[in-house]
Amino acid sequence: MTPSRGILVGVTVVALALGLATLDVASGGTIKGAVVLKGAMPDLRKLPVTIDQYVCGKEKNAEDLLASPQGGIRNAVVWLDKAPPGTIAATPPATATMDQKDCLFAPRVVIVPAGGRIDFLNSDRLLHNLHSTPSNNPPFNRTQPKGRTITISFSQPEIIRVTCDLHSWMRGWVVVADHPFYALTDGEGQFTLQGLPAGRYTLRAWQERLGMISKDIVVGDQDPTTITLEMPTR
Numbered sequence: 459m460t461p462s463r464g465i466l467v468g469v470t471v472v473a474l475a476l477g478l479a480t481l482d483v484a485s486g487g488t489i490k491g492a493v494v495l496k497g498a499m500p501d502l503r504k505l506p507v508t509i510d511q512y513v514c515g516k517e518k519n520a521e522d523l524l525a526s527p528q529g530g531i532r533n534a535v536v537w538l539d540k541a542p543p544g545t546i547a548a549t550p551p552a553t554a555t556m557d558q559k560d561c562l563f564a565p566r567v568v569i570v571p572a573g574g575r576i577d578f579l580n581s582d583r584l585l586h587n588l589h590s591t592p593s594n595n596p597p598f599n600r601t602q603p604k605g606r607t608i609t610i611s612f613s614q615p616e617i618i619r620v621t622c623d624l625h626s627w628m629r630g631w632v633v634v635a636d637h638p639f640y641a642l643t644d645g646e647g648q649f650t651l652q653g654l655p656a657g658r659y660t661l662r663a664w665q666e667r668l669g670m671i672s673k674d675i676v677v678g679d680q681d682p683t684t685i686t687l688e689m690p691t692r
């Protein structure tokens with residue numbers, strides 16, 4: 459163990475002994491990172507639209523993998539495998555929104571805390587549907603006319619796929635979080651996790667087409683701690 463690591467561990471032990479009672483977002487460490495492709499960008503597919511072309515158009519881009527020219531992956535979810543004990547971090551809002559617009563779920567990926575809910579909207583002038591068969595939360599299969607809001611609560615952490623039976627290309631994802639340390643990557647693949655005590659963590663990253671990866675990280679005295687998470691494309 460290097461001397462600085464020894465000091466770090468010592469500080470961590472003292473902090474744990476104090477119960478981290480006063481820790482908050484402002485005093486915690488930050489992880490700034492990016493989720494990137496490892497390997498060539500897979501071909502982008504076009505999905506044919508066979509019905510309701512007057513609203514949906516003639517084809518849709520497959521949005522199951524979106525990446526910047528530099529390989530940053532959008533709409534990946536990054537979280538801590540285990541939240542540090544006693545930490546007070548900013549909790550994501552208990553209510554999120556997912557619209558059905560131009561025959562796509564928007565946003566495509568939504569994070570909601572366990573016990574929170576999502577208001578599903580339909581901004582299109584046609585009928586959609588919400589269909590999902592989660593593993594740990596109740597299934598739902600609801601007709602959704604234009605303008606109707608359907609509110610669904612999610613109590614158990616898991617990643618849930620939502621589809622529309624009327625438009626086969628439509629996909630949405632609800633990520634039910636069991637602690638505050640979850641983040642969604644932006645168009646450059648970047649994310650931030652804040653309010654972390656120094657320590658060793660396991661990060662997980664999930665993307666709907668590429669699956670899940672894990673990587674260990676040490677949050678120490680340099681701030682922010684930076685990391686690149688590579689997701690193999692095959």
Ligand SMILES: [Cu+2]
Nearest residue numbers: 586622624625
């Ligand atoms: Cu639809």
